[in-house]
Every structure is written in structure tokens, then in C-alpha cells.
């Protein structure tokens with residue numbers, strides 16, 4: 001079997017991401033249904049070494065994300081998102097989980113879980129809970145879990161789930177990495193979404209699942225430790241920026257094919273769109289650099305990444321509006337490339353607490369003093 005492993009010194013994650021993106025784009029329409037899932041593309045991620053790539057280089061992986069400024073990981077996420085936002089969402093969750101295991105796992109846990117990633121297991125990070133309450137670790141009963149996770153991407157397909165759960169009566173959540181069999185405990189019946197239909201973002205009921213001591217990862221509230229928690233938002237922004245490029249390219253191709261491109265209004269919109277696309281890319285690269293560079297105080301890192309995720313959201317909303325205006329009704333008809341790409345992007349731009357992200361960043365900037373141009377420069381030694 002052609003399983004290229006990242007152990008090869010010449011492993012090229014960008015070439016792998018380009019290859020995955022190309023086939024994922026070709027398959028994405030077929031998976032655009034309520035019970036869709038890009039299973040063949042996830043197999044390609046495994047076959048081309050991308051599931052193992054984020055494993056640290058010192059522990060047998062390619063160390064994707066360990067390069068200066070996480071620049072290669074940012075590009076890989078963008079490329080996969082360009083091919084398919086649903087696949088990009090799944091891959092971002094996998095990368096997040098591997099990074100959390102690297103940061104908080106003890107040696108034998110890391111060895112076991114990294115071997116699982118290299119062996120083709122898809123990981124996910126499931127934190128979102130219903131308003132009425134989420135997952136509880138019931139120590140009296142074994143210990144076992146009680147409750148559900150909602151909006152869990154890859155539900156029924158992720159076979160290593162990193163979840164947050166609270167001990168009864170305690171506030172700070174713990175992290176658990178749980179093995180799941182395909183299809184186990186997953187319910188996709190509520191995932192009737194406008195876009196991102198192939199991301200299998202469902203509800204998973206863990207009630208009655210026994211927990212082993214080695215399932216616990218790190219200590220209480222490590223999951224929310226800053227700046228990694230909020231600062232990690234740069235990764236979903238990277239995936240989104242790929243989706244923005246895909247919408248832009250579908251719009252550009254339509255103008256070229258329809259012969260309407262030379263109209264000055266169309267050209268002006270396309271120029272504005274190109275500014276938005278490049279703005280998103282630049283914000284993502286700088287956010288990745290700041291989030292992983294450890295040169296700023298945690299609050300400042302979080303403020304920058306909060307601004308970056310909102311700048312990328314703005315760029316996405318602008319490109320959607322411009323593309324829809326330029327292409328017109330054709331872009332809303334099923335079968336037109338813009339139609340699904342727009343639905344997927346509009347849906348994936350919805351991320352938690354955008355108002356709070358903006359106002360907490362603004363509060364940090366207000367309190368900072370100094371010159372605006374120095375806000376994101378290295379802290380005084």
C-alpha cells in the first residue's frame with residue numbers, strides 16, 4: 001500500500017495537502033447530504049501521512065506545526081479547507097487533539113495515542129454541550145460518564161474523541177481521550193444544516209461509558225489554559241481562509257466563463273474580493289506566528305487571535321456578498337460551484353462568541369497604552 005509516513009525526512013506536507021484538496025474538491029458535492037461524510041478523503045489524509053504529521057518530530061511524526069510560526073501547518077489547513085471545508089473542519093479537530101496530547105499527555109499516553117494517529121485513527125475535540133448541561137464523570141459508579149456532547153464533528157466516524165467532562169459538583173473540566181468504535185453512540189438526526197453537511201456534526205451520548213485512569217489527559221481546566229485555548233482559534237481561521245479562496249475562485253471562473261468579467265463594476269468587485277482573500281491569508285499567517293511564537297503576554301496573544309478570527313470572518317462575509325452580487329441567481333442554483341461552497345462557508349463562519357472576542361480584544365488594547373504600532377511587537381525582556 002502507498003502509505004507514505006512522515007518518518008521520511010523528505011516528507012512534504014504541503015504536497016500531501018494539495019493532493020488531498022484536489023480529490024476532496026472533486027468528491028465534495030457527492031457528500032453534500034445530511035448523512036454525508038468524506039470517508040475517502042479521511043483515508044487519503046491517513047495514506048498521505050497527514051494524520052500522523054502533527055505528531056512531534058521527536059516522537060516519530062513530522063512535527064507539522066513545530067516549524068517557526070506554524071507556517072506550514074497554516075498552509076496545510078488552508079489548502080485542505082480550499083478542497084473541502086467539511087474535511088478541513090475534521091482535520092483541524094484532529095490536529096487540535098494531537099497538539100493537546102503532545103502538551104498534556106504523559107509519556108506512555110503520548111506513545112499510545114500517537115501510534116493510533118499514525119495507524120489511521122481520526123481524532124476529534126468535542127467541547128460543546130447543550131445549554132441544559134453536558135458531560136459528568138460519575139466517580140461513585142465506577143467511574144463512568146453521563147451526558148452528551150453536541151455539535152461534535154465526525155460523530156460516528158471519529159474513533160479517538162477528546163472530550164471535556166466535569167466531576168460531579170466541580171467546576172473545572174477534565175480532558176478525556178476516549179476510544180470509540182465507528183457508529184458508536186452517535187446521532188446525526190439533528191444535523192440538518194444549511195452547509196457543512198458532510199462534517200457529520202452530531203450529538204454523542206456517552207452515558208454509561210466506563211472511564212479508565214489512562215483516559216484522563218492533563219489536570220483540571222488544562223483545556224482552557226491560555227493562550228493556547230483562545231489562541232488556537234487561528235487554526236479554524238486558517239481553514240476558513242481556504243474556503244474563502246474557493247468561493248473567490250468559483251466566482252472568478254464564472255466571470256471568466258460568462259464573458260462578464262471586463263465590466264468595470266464586476267472588475268471593481270473582483271478587486272475588492274481579492275483584497276479580502278489576501279487580508280484573510282495575511283491575518284492567519286501572522287496569527288499563527290503570534291500564537292505559537294511565545295513572544296507576547298498571553299492576554300495580548302489572545303487579543304491578536306481574536307481580532308484575526310473576526311477579520312477572517314469579515315473577509316468571508318464580504319467575499320460571499322460580492323460573489324453573490326457578481327454571479328447573481330446562477331450562483332444559487334444547485335449544481336453551480338458557488339452554491340455549495342457558499343453554504344459551507346456561511347455555516348463554518350459561525351464560531352463561538354464573536355461579540356466577546358471583539359470586546360475582550362478591544363479591552364486589552366484599551367488597557368495597553370503605548371503606540372498602536374507597538375501592540376503586537378515582542379514584549380519588553
Ligand SMILES: Cc1cc2nc3c(=O)[nH]c(=O)nc-3n(C[C@H](O)[C@H](O)[C@H](O)COP(=O)(O)OP(=O)(O)OC[C@H]3O[C@@H](n4cnc5c(N)ncnc54)[C@H](O)[C@@H]3O)c2cc1C
Nearest residue numbers: 125126127128151152153196201347350351352353354355
Ligand atoms: C460545522 C461546525 C462544526 C463544529 N464542530 C464542533 C466540534 O467538533 N466540537 C465542538 O466542540 N464544537 C463544534 N462546533 C461548535 C462550535 O464550536 C460553536 O459552539 C458554534 O459554532 C457556536 O456558534 P454560534 O453561532 O451558536 O455561537 P454563539 O456563541 O451562540 O453566538 C451566537 C451569537 O450570540 C452572541 N452571544 C454568545 N454568547 C452570548 C451571551 N451569553 N449573551 C448574549 N449574546 C451572546 C454571539 O456573539 C453571537 O452574536 C462546530 C460548529 C460548526 C459550525
